[in-house]
Amino acid sequence: MKKLVAILCAALAPCVAQADSIIFSDNFNSSIGGGNVTPTGWAVTAGTVDVVYPGWYNELCAAGGDRCVDLDGSNGQGGTLVKSLNLNSGVTYIASFDLAGNQRGAGPDNLILGFGSSAQSFALASNAPWARYSITFNPTASGTYNLSFQDLGSDNRGAMLDNVSVAAVPEPGTYALMLAGLGLLGFMAR
Numbered sequence: 001m002k003k004l005v006a007i008l009c010a011a012l013a014p015c016v017a018q019a020d021s022i023i024f025s026d027n028f029n030s031s032i033g034g035g036n037v038t039p040t041g042w043a044v045t046a047g048t049v050d051v052v053y054p055g056w057y058n059e060l061c062a063a064g065g066d067r068c069v070d071l072d073g074s075n076g077q078g079g080t081l082v083k084s085l086n087l088n089s090g091v092t093y094i095a096s097f098d099l100a101g102n103q104r105g106a107g108p109d110n111l112i113l114g115f116g117s118s119a120q121s122f123a124l125a126s127n128a129p130w131a132r133y134s135i136t137f138n139p140t141a142s143g144t145y146n147l148s149f150q151d152l153g154s155d156n157r158g159a160m161l162d163n164v165s166v167a168a169v170p171e172p173g174t175y176a177l178m179l180a181g182l183g184l185l186g187f188m189a190r
Contacts, residue, residue, distance in 0.1 A: 025165040028067040035074035043082045048073025062098045062162040071151035072158025078151030097164040101128035106157035116145040
């Protein structure tokens, strides 16, 4: 009986480990701060972004963070912040992130989020508070896909971004298998 329990535990371990496995996370706290700076591990195309840091508007960052990204940079042309990720086909991924308006009275902030072939538009009031958003993507082929944040502004005061993460979401069948196995373990232990 102990051997059966050990076999079941070993069989269920991958299911438990897979639950909401985060494949990427960044709160920008390890990036060098400044105007027209590319955050560590990211790329910037079509303009610039700023990494806000302590002593330079960091009171605008999400609670608990000392750095965040102003998506409109400081050169009069909003940038596109891009992170390339290796994703597997047949897996659903969810990108989650915190967004806020520019908090400096510069008018509304319009941006486009891209995640693989998924896209979402945002229109944030200047004083829009920090809120958590997410978007899902299910690649049809394994490969490299981009997560991108494009600010459409040009006034040097863009939407604010912080706490970006991407996780693989297990399929409902995985949860069912895990629950069935746990139930069987409980029955066997009894």
